[in-house]
Amino acid sequence: MRGALSYAFARVLEGAALQNGKTELSHGDLIAYLMNSIKNSLMDSGTSQRPDLRPKQSFDRVAIRFGSDLKLASSPQQAPPAEVGSVLRVYSEKGKSIERLKRPELDLAVEPTTDRSRADFIYFVDRGDFYSKGGDLIVSKMLPVDIADIAEREIAIRKLLELAKTRPRTITVNRGDQRYLAGQEMSLDARRSDGEARVTEYYVLLIISGNGLVQFMYPNRLKNDSMTLPDLPLGQMQAGEPFGADYAVLVTDQKPMDDLVKSLNGLNGSRSSNAVAIQIAKALTPTMKIGLQPIYAAPKP
Template identity: 25%
Template sequence: MTRSILPASAAFLRKRVPGFAPALVLAAGLAAPLPAFAGNLYGLVIGIDDYQHITDLKGAVNDARDVAGTLEKLEASKVILLTDADATRDNVFASWRELTELAGPGDTLVFHYAGHGARQEAILPGHEELDNMFLLAGFDETGPGVNERIIDNEVGHLLAEEKEATVVFVADSCFAGDMARAADFRAEVNVRVADVRVDKSSDRIADRVRQLGEVEEDALQNVIWLYAQDRNKVTQEVRIGEELRGALSYAFSRALEGEADGDSNSVLNTAELKRYVNSSVKRHTERRQRPEVNAGSRDLEILLHDAAGTPAPSAGLPELTLYTTPGETIPALSGIRKVDSKAEADLIYDGDGSSLVYKTGDVIASFPAPPSAEALQATVDKWRFLAFLIGFAETEGPELDLSDGSRTYVEGEQVTFSIRSSGNENVVLFNLASNGAVQLVGPVRRGKRGLAAGKLRPGRTDSFRSAVIPPFGADHLIAITTPSPMPDLVDAVQDAQQNNDLAALAKEIGHTLDGQSFGLDWVGLYTRAKGDLQ
């Protein structure tokens, strides 16, 4: 349901440029980088939380300040930050044109937007039924505020005004209302979409869009596009660290700070950006979001000489925050800090339902009432372990997926997992059940202690099936790939399988992979019993 305001992917260009072949453009964007970085960096960064007439957001300004601050750390020549009431239509257009006048060949311009998206009936005939649009701070459904929006066609022409520099367009927004998995009402979930109606009698933008007409493909070949979600899903705000954020904006900032620099040459290119953003967003949203990164005929090259670098993750399990409904008491738990609001919580405990809900709105475990301290601690440690894995910035990793996407699967249903690697890799594959139990799984071969890493062939997809059985909630299949077999890693997983000590497993993984080339991916399988409401 969600779509970018102006994706250079199939969604936008099938609408705007008949006959466009998106695969060819993407392939061009992932070509070898330019031989040398030469040029200046500019940014127009927009973030809106405080909407005057529609529902507010809570993390868009955090996103904008983070992106703007990162650009400034990279010694950008000029960064224009527009937040809340300053994010007017006139200011956006004027600011962009100011930057395009400064930019020249070899330069890079970033256009970043975090805020509400929406859809309306298409203005230009003969294409899709709906236009996508950005909603600015003063947008209203009627009166002068109707014109405080920007239509996708306008954005295309706006970006096409820059004909020499490389343009990086980042849209941390969405345009419809469906989710990969239903969000539990007990979680505080904000989505960046507004269901609005445009009063045509007040609209002054439709005539401009008709006058502009379609955007020609050739005018967009210098644009690299990042958008938070595919057209059928919602973009959520999610708590990362101490703040509500958009996962795409967070990933983009960290990529610019050097975490995406896979070859450690202090230059960020499109292939590195694509890999890192895809991995980071999926990790922080439990695959509720699947971002897309596409490119025109140019590659991206941003010099990262002032980046702080990627800190090594802590070898221990990190602390999580927990909110309990008023009047509920739970056993004492380690690795947990209690908070007073859902917005601050990684985990939400509802005593009436004896359930744990994750910050993304997923029910991750249910317990007999009252739950034992051991059961709660095991589930909490499982999520602390996943938080530990998020801290790794690995090299090119494997791709794990589910046959039918990241929906909720029902008891007895057959599920097919797939794993694919771009290289000739050894893989250690294990499952973390919803109750924290560790299970080493295939593909495997015999080793010094009975099981060792299996082998993945380049470009080949391996798959295996499993049935949905209790305990219900969230299982996570985890894959670690390395160029050579790592029996010590297999031993550590086997030990955790026997003693359920995830802290020891985290320590061993950190020790074993330290200084090594490795890949890492995981996928959550969300399940429920037959008859349970989704």
């Protein structure tokens, strides 16, 4: 077993943080890769790694020099998404246990459990709230029939997190990782941090809601959005229903992604979150990056 920081640094030594065929890694790109990889490696367990990587200066200096014989992998090394499936255990609080569910085509199964300590999720039957084991509200006012969509969303996020481990990309909420109350405004920010190399990036951004709803965000060709990532925050949003934990999914590449943009746009408004993970996995290239950012929204008290 190893932690997210150890995993990320092992990938650095393999050359995963190098860009554009370079054999020298700057201090800024090293820190950026490690922090982004750690963020994209974390599943909700109630705890997380937040390493303080110093110094926070001299970003341009060379941190690691690789030998000229370094052979970078020509294809992604992570396991195919189909191998990331899991059994999801649900503990029902104040009500009848959920029924078992098997979806082999999505590589997922949902099992009720009477042991709360072993549960992946806590379901408050009386009010329809679905919580992660770490205490985050996933979705509110859900019905038992929604379990299938919520489970598919969970497996899709796990697949995307696995894909992002070796190809992390920064995306943040401009006001930080907090719980946003209904009506509060926020925006997503994918601008490069200090010290990171600047390159032209093509991009696609979507949001997967706690109930599995897919919302395609950018680039919107009908609005003449630029196909390359702008150097400014990505739009303004308001926290609203369905309350819970949404995930913003950012995919970037150094070359156009027209086919991927088209296929993901076609999923807009559906609850086919597994299809999102499949389409992104199919489109992977050596220069593609993936970033995920949770957004927590709740009703006003």
